Amino acid sequence: MHIFPLIVIIIIYLAVIASLGWAGYRQTRNSADYLVGGRSVHPYIMAMSYGATFISTSAIVGFGGVSSMYGMSLLWLAACNIIVGIFLAFIVYGKRTRRMGLNIGAQTFPEFLSRRVGSPFIQWFGGLVIFIFMPVYTAAVLIGAARIMEGLLGIPFIYSVTILTIVVAAYVIMGGIKSVMYADAFQGTLMLGGMLFLLIFIYYKLGGIVEAHSALTAMADMVPENLRAIGHQGWTKSPASGSPLWWVIYSSLVFGVGIGVLAQPQLAVRYMTVKSDKEIHRAVLIGGLFILVCVGTTYVVGPLSNVYFMKTSGQLAIQAAGGNPDSVMPLLISDVMPTWFAYLFMLVIISAAMSTLSSLFHTVGTAVGRDVLEYGIMKGKTKAGGVLITRVGMVLSIIFTVLLSLRLGPGIIARATAIFFGIMASGFLAPYTASLFWKRLTRRGAIAGIVSGLGVQIFAYLFLHAKEAAVFGICEALTGKVTLLGGIWDFVDPLVFGLPVSIIVTIAVSLCTKVEDPEIVDKCFAGIGK
Numbered sequence: 001m002h003i004f005p006l007i008v009i010i011i012i013y014l015a016v017i018a019s020l021g022w023a024g025y026r027q028t029r030n031s032a033d034y035l036v037g038g039r040s041v042h043p044y045i046m047a048m049s050y051g052a053t054f055i056s057t058s059a060i061v062g063f064g065g066v067s068s069m070y071g072m073s074l075l076w077l078a079a080c081n082i083i084v085g086i087f088l089a090f091i092v093y094g095k096r097t098r099r100m101g102l103n104i105g106a107q108t109f110p111e112f113l114s115r116r117v118g119s120p121f122i123q124w125f126g127g128l129v130i131f132i133f134m135p136v137y138t139a140a141v142l143i144g145a146a147r148i149m150e151g152l153l154g155i156p157f158i159y160s161v162t163i164l165t166i167v168v169a170a171y172v173i174m175g176g177i178k179s180v181m182y183a184d185a186f187q188g189t190l191m192l193g194g195m196l197f198l199l200i201f202i203y204y205k206l207g208g209i210v211e212a213h214s215a216l217t218a219m220a221d222m223v224p225e226n227l228r229a230i231g232h233q234g235w236t237k238s239p240a241s242g243s244p245l246w247w248v249i250y251s252s253l254v255f256g257v258g259i260g261v262l263a264q265p266q267l268a269v270r271y272m273t274v275k276s277d278k279e280i281h282r283a284v285l286i287g288g289l290f291i292l293v294c295v296g297t298t299y300v301v302g303p304l305s306n307v308y309f310m311k312t313s314g315q316l317a318i319q320a321a322g323g324n325p326d327s328v329m330p331l332l333i334s335d336v337m338p339t340w341f342a343y344l345f346m347l348v349i350i351s352a353a354m355s356t357l358s359s360l361f362h363t364v365g366t367a368v369g370r371d372v373l374e375y376g377i378m379k380g381k382t383k384a385g386g387v388l389i390t391r392v393g394m395v396l397s398i399i400f401t402v403l404l405s406l407r408l409g410p411g412i413i414a415r416a417t418a419i420f421f422g423i424m425a426s427g428f429l430a431p432y433t434a435s436l437f438w439k440r441l442t443r444r445g446a447i448a449g450i451v452s453g454l455g456v457q458i459f460a461y462l463f464l465h466a467k468e469a470a471v472f473g474i475c476e477a478l479t480g481k482v483t484l485l486g487g488i489w490d491f492v493d494p495l496v497f498g499l500p501v502s503i504i505v506t507i508a509v510s511l512c513t514k515v516e517d518p519e520i521v522d523k524c525f526a527g528i529g530k
Contacts, residue, residue: 013347045185060298061144065325067302068317071235073249078295080258086287094280096436100524109265110371116435116524117443118517127371137420138360139404145353161405168357169398187351194348199297206307215307235303244491252418252493260421263429266363305332365394426457426498430506439521445510453502460494
């Protein structure tokens with residue numbers, strides 16, 4: 001493909017994004033518009049924005065590369081994403097979050113939890129947690145898109161990071177959530193079409209569905225020894241039950257990411273952007289179809305890349321990618337797809353990254369601007385405009401994210417995603433769930449649940465889970481061992497420890513204390529179930 005048509009495609013793409021960003025900016029008149037879209041967003045836009053934010057380069061590039069090593073067991077994560085991330089999230093969590101958020105005037109996830117139990121501490125502390133940990137996930141998304149640009153266009157990594165950051169930051173900072181969601185819906189539509197074409201084309205190149213899967217099954221004896229030693233039994237089989245790889249896949253990836261989605265602040269706020277439960281119901285089918293195509297394609301194409309590379313180069317996908325799982329999907333796309341589609345798919349990947357980056361930049365910015373600065377440090381007494389403070393917070397978070405993206409090493413995308421989802425779930429899922437369904441939740445119970453869950457999760461990363469413990473080295477410095485327990489416990493995700501502790505502590509402390517302000521509870525639950 002000649003460079004001129006490519007330039008034209010990119011200019012048209014950026015022009016559409018710019019026009020959508022401008023439309024969002026013109027419709028943003030106050031903090032409610034900036035933070036929750038004035039609570040009047042169309043269900044298609046909400047669903048596509050939710051899906052495009054949920055599914056990013058961390059899924060397509062990071063988890064696609066991981067699935068090329070571990071196999072189709074990751075399809076259980078796709079099922080979990082649909083059942084938990086769409087149906088349970090929208091119907092069970094979404095409707096109550098929308099109604100309660102409206103009742104108490106909440107505009108951010110920490111503010112929702114804070115106002116539900118009347119705790120200013122939860123708002124600024126929750127915002128601080130998001131500001132500290134979300135940039136790690138954001139940086140991973142940014143890395144995935146930058147690697148695609150580097151591989152397909154030859155743009156050096158640092159310049160790719162800079163270009164993506166400037167483009168996304170421009171419309172996020174100016175237009176707020178409306179600009180973000182309008183752009184998300186457009187980018188999500190591109191993702192849906194691009195991923196569907198990728199799936200069909202891969203099966204065509206490999207001779208059809210039956211032939212492709214039969215060839216992958218027949219490659220079971222080619223599993224590398226290091227993977228076989230931890231339970232790998234082939235790309236179309238589940239790992240040996242109870243093996244280290246079984247725990248990695250089902251505790252870290254399927255459970256950690258699949259359940260962790262319920263406590264994602266950048267997703268939860270989308271429930272507050274529509275005007276009624278009817279819009280949430282209408283969004284379910286759209287969101288479910290989006291996740292099925294985008295995630296399902298990724299976790300099928302990833303393992304099948306081994307068949308393609310074995311036929312063309314005599315190597316497994318991870319070997320062809322030089323040992324870096326984050327390079328498998330970019331290499332496959334550039335190698336197997338027609339040149340014209342490789343460039344178009346680059347826009348799909350960039351769309352996936354930009355949709356998620358915009359939402360994450362917006363969420364981190366609102367966390368540090370509204371939750372930490374405006375309502376934490378300034379205690380809501382500032383005379384400056386709340387939107388201005390939020391924009392300052394976004395600038396700070398963007399700088400932090402860019403610096404991280406230049407420091408993180410290879411193969412970090414999927415792991416960073418799992419870590420962030422785990423942190424959010426262990427700290428906030430139990431109090432968030434109790435806030436929605438249990439009138440007996442107390443302020444002390446919510447605070448204790450958040451602090452205990454986060455504390456156990458972080459302790460497990462530093463002292464129990466081998467990958468993170470080895471990187472930080474604190475356990476080895478104190479005890480002379482990489483981890484405290486060793487054996488199979490090195491592979492059990494910290495969420496397995498953190499979430500149960502948070503649930504138990506939230507319930508126990510709430511039962512031992514009194515509801516501090518029954519009027520707040522009555523206000524929150526007004527109209528619920530009607």
